[in-house]
Amino acid sequence: MDDRDETVHESDMAxxxxxxxxxxxxxxxxxxxxLAAALPDFSRARIQSLIRxxxxxxxxxxxxxxxxxxxxxxxxxxxxxxxxxxxxxxxAIPLAIVHEDDDLIVIDKPAGLVxxxxxxxxxxxxxxxxxxxxxxxxxxxxxxxxPGIVHRLDKDTSGLLVVAKNDAAHRGLAAQxxxxxxxxxxxxxxxxxxxxxPERARFTVEAPIARARHNREKMxxxxxxxxxxxxxxRAQGREAITHVAxxxxxxxxxxxxxxxxxxxxxxxxLRCTLETGRTHQIRVHLAHSGYPxxxxxxxxxxxxxxxxxxxxxxxDALAGLDRQALHAALLGFAHPRTGETLRFxxxxxxxxxxxxxxxxxxxxx
Numbered sequence: 001m002d003d004r005d006e007t008v009h010e011s012d013m014a015x016x017x018x019x020x021x022x023x024x025x026x027x028x029x030x031x032x033x034x035l036a037a038a039l040p041d042f043s044r045a046r047i048q049s050l051i052r053x054x055x056x057x058x059x060x061x062x063x064x065x066x067x068x069x070x071x072x073x074x075x076x077x078x079x080x081x082x083x084x085x086x087x088x089x090x091x092a093i094p095l096a097i098v099h100e101d102d103d104l105i106v107i108d109k110p111a112g113l114v115x116x117x118x119x120x121x122x123x124x125x126x127x128x129x130x131x132x133x134x135x136x137x138x139x140x141x142x143x144x145x146x147p148g149i150v151h152r153l154d155k156d157t158s159g160l161l162v163v164a165k166n167d168a169a170h171r172g173l174a175a176q177x178x179x180x181x182x183x184x185x186x187x188x189x190x191x192x193x194x195x196x197x198p199e200r201a202r203f204t205v206e207a208p209i210a211r212a213r214h215n216r217e218k219m220x221x222x223x224x225x226x227x228x229x230x231x232x233x234r235a236q237g238r239e240a241i242t243h244v245a246x247x248x249x250x251x252x253x254x255x256x257x258x259x260x261x262x263x264x265x266x267x268x269x270l271r272c273t274l275e276t277g278r279t280h281q282i283r284v285h286l287a288h289s290g291y292p293x294x295x296x297x298x299x300x301x302x303x304x305x306x307x308x309x310x311x312x313x314x315x316d317a318l319a320g321l322d323r324q325a326l327h328a329a330l331l332g333f334a335h336p337r338t339g340e341t342l343r344f345x346x347x348x349x350x351x352x353x354x355x356x357x358x359x360x361x362x363x364x365x
Contacts, residue, residue, distance in 0.1 A: 025074040031056065032066035035078060047078075055079040087144045088117050090132030091124065098344050103169040103337050104162055105134065105148075108346050111158040111323050116146045121155075130163060138163070139170035151177050151277060158349050159190070159328025164336075172336025180275050185341045187332035188274045190282055191348060193325035193355060194291040195303045197249045197268035205244065205285040209278045210237030218298060219280045221288045241275035242285045250359040266309070267294065267359055271329075283324060294355070296324035310359075317358035321351045 023038045035047045035056070048066040050056060056063050057077045058070065070076070096108040107126065114121040117128070130138060130148060138148035141164070148163040150173045164170035176186045212218040222237040248269040268291070272282045283299045286292055292300030294307075295318060307318055332343035348356065 020077055020079050022075065022077045025070045025072055025076060027072050029070060030066065031058065031063060031068040031070055031076070034070055034076060038076075039078075050078060050080065055081070088123075088125070088127050088131060088147075090135075091128035092132055093124065093126075093129035095126075095129050095133055098160065098346070099342065103166060103335070104164055104173070105130070106160060106162050106331065106342075106344055109153055109158060109161050109328075111156050111349065111351070114155045115152045115161070116142075116149055118145075126161075126163075134165060137165045139165060139167045141167055141170045141174075150174055153328055154280065154283075154324075154326075156323035157190075157326045157328060158346075158352070160331035160344055160346050161328070162331060162333065169336045173333065176333050176336075177277060180277065182275075185332055185334050185343075187330055187343065188277070188328065189330035190272045190274075191247075191327045191329045191352070192270045192272050192282060192286065193294045193352070193359070194268055194270055194286055195294060195300065195306055196266070196291050198244070198246055198270075198289070198291060200246075202243070202245045203289075205240075205242045205289055207240060207285060207288060208237030209240040209281060209284055211279075219278070219284050221284060238278055239276055240278045240281050240285065242282055243273040243275060244286075244289075245271045245273075247271050248360075266306070269356060282326060294318055294325040295321050296326075300324075311361070313361055314355070314358040317351075317355040321355050323351075325352060325355060327352050 021039070023034075025034050032044060032048050032051060035051075036042070036044050039047060051066045052064055054062050054064055055078055058068065059075050093113075096110070097105060098108050099106040109115070109126060114125045115127065117123070117125050127145070127147060127149065134148070140147060142149045148165060148170065150162060150164055150170060153159060153161055162173060164173055176184050179186065181187060207221040209219050210222045212220045220237075246268055250267040250269075270286070270291075272286070274281065278284075280299070283293055283296055287296070287299040292303055294300070307315055310318065327346070327348055329346050329348070330344070332341065334340070335342055347353075
């Protein structure tokens with residue numbers, strides 16, 4: 001099995017992610033050496049530990065001895081348990097607390113703060129800050145990596161977010177978010193600055209969203225599947241509905257041929273209200289509608305050159321923003337224990353306020 005070209009691999013054997021991996025021995029050799037040749041990303045010690053734990057089988061029989069001699073053609077399977085996430089530790093990260101009681105805490109999250117630990121962001125997250133602030137009182141429903149987390153905001157989206165401090169509160173809040181406010185007082189509204197300006201003062205984007213196949217960091221709008229005879233049309237993605245209202249249009253840049261001729265505006269401030277809460281929903285829906293967020297490198301990459309047409313003050317403000325121009329400005333819900341309707345508003349953070357002010361300036365019109 002030292003000759004990798006003669007080894008048959010039936011699955012990706014390079015990741016420790018909870019898979020059952022299989023191969024066929026090409027020659028007689030020790031079990032651990034055969035697996036080490038087939039799994040170059042696994043340490044020999046890791047492989048030997050898995051064998052001792054009874055995770056290896058040779059021709060269907062469990063083998064716990066790493067030194068077991070194989071014959072050519074022996075079929076080996078190795079079960080690799082998923083890694084157990086490390087328990088996040090508390091970190092003294094400042095929190096902008098809008099409201100706190102025995103059941104929940106409402107945070108005004110700054111841009112740049114990741115909500116919960118994940119690959120590449122194991123520390124320095126909102127969860128780390130909450131553990132330090134709340135101790136053991138956070139709801140355990142989200143697991144060790146996401147204690148108390150009921151909903152999320154993107155790393156570079158600022159604004160309001162509610163966290164549950166006990167399991168009963170978590171269940172009550174989660175039910176409201178799952179209902180999307182259709183039968184209760186849940187409200188979520190965002191302020192967004194976009195390229196171009198919609199002609200209509202109000203409109204709704206109703207388009208299913210799914211994860212892109214070739215870029216797992218990106219979400220896309222997907223078409224509705226063609227139904228068979230007698231069937232209803234089916235969408236490939238998850239239902240997603242965003243209600244949009246134009247709050248302000250910003251004047252056209254002189255010489256900007258790409259400017260919307262009907263509204264004479266190169267940018268606009270929108271208020272987006274969520275009826276569903278999908279990953280990147282507002283960013284995807286606005287880009288799909290032709291109005292991507294300023295500063296959105298993932299969904300507005302095609303509009304980067306448009307920034308050069310802005311007046312100097314607006315260009316500087318956009319460079320200072322260094323993120324998508326999106327802020328969760330309103331959050332309302334029923335208190336999960338008392339039933340009282342709570343409603344919170346967050347002003348524009350300084351970087352977004354500076355961008356809006358620069359777009360409003362006389363030289364920007």
